[in-house]
Amino acid sequence: MKTSRTIAETRSAIGSADDIGLVPTMGALHAGHLALLEAARDECEFVVATIFVNPAQFGPGEDYERYPRDEEADAEAAAQAGVDLLFVPAVEEMYPEGFRTWVEVDDTGGHEAEARPGHFRGVATICLKLFNVIRPTRAYFGQKDARQIAVIRQLVRDLNLDLEIRVVPTVRDPDGLAVSSRNAYLSPSEREQALALPRALAAGAAAYRQGKSAVEAARASMNGLQVDYIAEEIDGEERMLEAAVRVGRTRLIDNVILEGDS
Amino acid sequence: MKTSRTIAETRSAIGSADDIGLVPTMGALHAGHLALLEAARDECEFVVATIFVNPAQFGPGEDYERYPRDEEADAEAAAQAGVDLLFVPAVEEMYPEGFRTWVEVDDTGGHEAEARPGHFRGVATICLKLFNVIRPTRAYFGQKDARQIAVIRQLVRDLNLDLEIRVVPTVRDPDGLAVSSRNAYLSPSEREQALALPRALAAGAAAYRQGKSAVEAARASMNGLQVDYIAEEIDGEERMLEAAVRVGRTRLIDNVILEGDS
Numbered sequence: 001m002k003t004s005r006t007i008a009e010t011r012s013a014i015g016s017a018d019d020i021g022l023v024p025t026m027g028a029l030h031a032g033h034l035a036l037l038e039a040a041r042d043e044c045e046f047v048v049a050t051i052f053v054n055p056a057q058f059g060p061g062e063d064y065e066r067y068p069r070d071e072e073a074d075a076e077a078a079a080q081a082g083v084d085l086l087f088v089p090a091v092e093e094m095y096p097e098g099f100r101t102w103v104e105v106d107d108t109g110g111h112e113a114e115a116r117p118g119h120f121r122g123v124a125t126i127c128l129k130l131f132n133v134i135r136p137t138r139a140y141f142g143q144k145d146a147r148q149i150a151v152i153r154q155l156v157r158d159l160n161l162d163l164e165i166r167v168v169p170t171v172r173d174p175d176g177l178a179v180s181s182r183n184a185y186l187s188p189s190e191r192e193q194a195l196a197l198p199r200a201l202a203a204g205a206a207a208y209r210q211g212k213s214a215v216e217a218a219r220a221s222m223n224g225l226q227v228d229y230i231a232e233e234i235d236g237e238e239r240m241l242e243a244a245v246r247v248g249r250t251r252l253i254d255n256v257i258l259e260g261d262s
Numbered sequence: 263m264k265t266s267r268t269i270a271e272t273r274s275a276i277g278s279a280d281d282i283g284l285v286p287t288m289g290a291l292h293a294g295h296l297a298l299l300e301a302a303r304d305e306c307e308f309v310v311a312t313i314f315v316n317p318a319q320f321g322p323g324e325d326y327e328r329y330p331r332d333e334e335a336d337a338e339a340a341a342q343a344g345v346d347l348l349f350v351p352a353v354e355e356m357y358p359e360g361f362r363t364w365v366e367v368d369d370t371g372g373h374e375a376e377a378r379p380g381h382f383r384g385v386a387t388i389c390l391k392l393f394n395v396i397r398p399t400r401a402y403f404g405q406k407d408a409r410q411i412a413v414i415r416q417l418v419r420d421l422n423l424d425l426e427i428r429v430v431p432t433v434r435d436p437d438g439l440a441v442s443s444r445n446a447y448l449s450p451s452e453r454e455q456a457l458a459l460p461r462a463l464a465a466g467a468a469a470y471r472q473g474k475s476a477v478e479a480a481r482a483s484m485n486g487l488q489v490d491y492i493a494e495e496i497d498g499e500e501r502m503l504e505a506a507v508r509v510g511r512t513r514l515i516d517n518v519i520l521e522g523d524s
Contacts, residue, residue: 007422011424099420100367100420101366101416101420103363104363104364104366106362124363125421129420129421129422132421132424133422154362157363158361158362158363158391159365159390159391159394162273162394
């Protein structure tokens with residue numbers, strides 16, 4: 001596995017490769033990322049992973065500074081997953097002085113966009129930049145970030161990118177919690193409380209199958225968790241039940257598919 | 263010369279060509295466009311011209327409906343200029359139902375951006391879409407649209423597009439008026455009045471060379487034209503004197519370089 005730290009090195013390492021799979025990450029790689037890397041490895045000739053904690057997608061007071069960073073362990077995991085190129089850009093090159101171009105995908109981020117103003121602008125802009133540097137054939141995202149997927153799919157369609165967005169099912173720990181870099185923030189007792197989130201979503205899905213309100217059932221099962229939102233969102237053929245909660249200082253999101261493809 | 267009307271046809275016609283020159287136009291081709299096509303023909307192996315009157319860059323009450331359209335004459339001119347592929351997209355494919363992704367380049371459009379809210383958002387978005395469909399090596403723009411060039415250059419830099427922006431000097435009629443599709447709107451007497459615009463800019467440039475205010479000298483030479491703005495703008499090494507005026511119902515822009523490269 002090669003590691004590149006500049007755009008020029010990255011373009012040079014990619015050379016004339018085509019059939020490129022991209023797995024964009026913020027590092028702190030976990031089993032969810034490994035599932036993305038595995039899918040990319042299965043489907044593409046050349047796999048690029050990126051590690052970039054993107055300041056533009058964090059709001060004031062969010063966890064940009066304390067977001068977990070462990071490049072050495074990430075590089076080891078990426079190499080074992082068969083990544084060909086690991087791109088670790090510097091903030092200074094991605095957002096140089098005078099940077100001022102932003103991509104906005106309107107009316108797609110749902111409640112998550114309302115809860116985190118500017119978040120999806122940062123996500124859309126960095127993803128487009130990475131797409132332009134790497135020119136992937138396919139890019140891989142995890143179902144846990146359902147609103148992000150909706151935003152990126154809309155961006156790809158509207159901006160006529162020749163790129164396939166691949167969605168990989170959410171990976172869960174044995175206790176049901178969706179794996180996330182932010183789970184590292186949880187104390188043991190917070191982690192126990194956090195299990196109410198996947199359980200509430202499962203209760204919502206069960207209620208939906210019985211023709212009842214998924215949102216009401218999920219809300220009733222949150223077991224005292226501080227709920228940012230619980231909402232149904234529809235993307236094309238898919239209907240999802242999505243929620244964000246706070247456990248102590250930690251904000252967690254998760255979702256289940258009520259109807260549709262994946 | 264081939265003509266394509268869909269993105270799929272365009273991608274198929276381009277195939278594996280590289281070293282592609284793109285000349286994006288709104289049609290009504292004039293000597294200014296021909297200079298762009300000539301530069302592209304000189305420098306690139308495969309030349310693509312596009313004709314698309316982009317509704318997103320026209321404001322309410324502007325001239326989208328009456329903007330001149332003559333595809334037959336344009337195709338003839340493009341073929342004679344050695345264009346390999348003429349892409350004439352449909353509004354319905356470029357802005358399908360549900361389109362909602364926009365590119366904003368902040369703080370770059372200067373007085374022109376203030377005078378035409380939303381204009382450069384429309385320009386930036388359509389240019390990025392065309393870049394993504396055509397993947398050009400170089401794209402050609404005329405110096406007359408100086409703010410547009412500044413916006414597109416900033417977009418290319420910030421979004422990490424692997425693309426060179428080439429600027430071709432403004433083409434002028436023998437009387438000094440910069441050629442523009444909108445000159446077709448002018449009555450003979452309006453055209454006579456409009457000549458005050460290039461003369462005022464020349465007066466501004468002469469004053470600047472003598473250490474005086476270019477803006478004041480230009481303003482004093484506008485000869486009764488209704489001035490939207492006269493302003494100096496600086497881009498990197500270049501300092502320009504730019505103006506927009508109204509002659510009857512017609513809005514015209516022009517500029518001269520006071521100092522710098524081109």
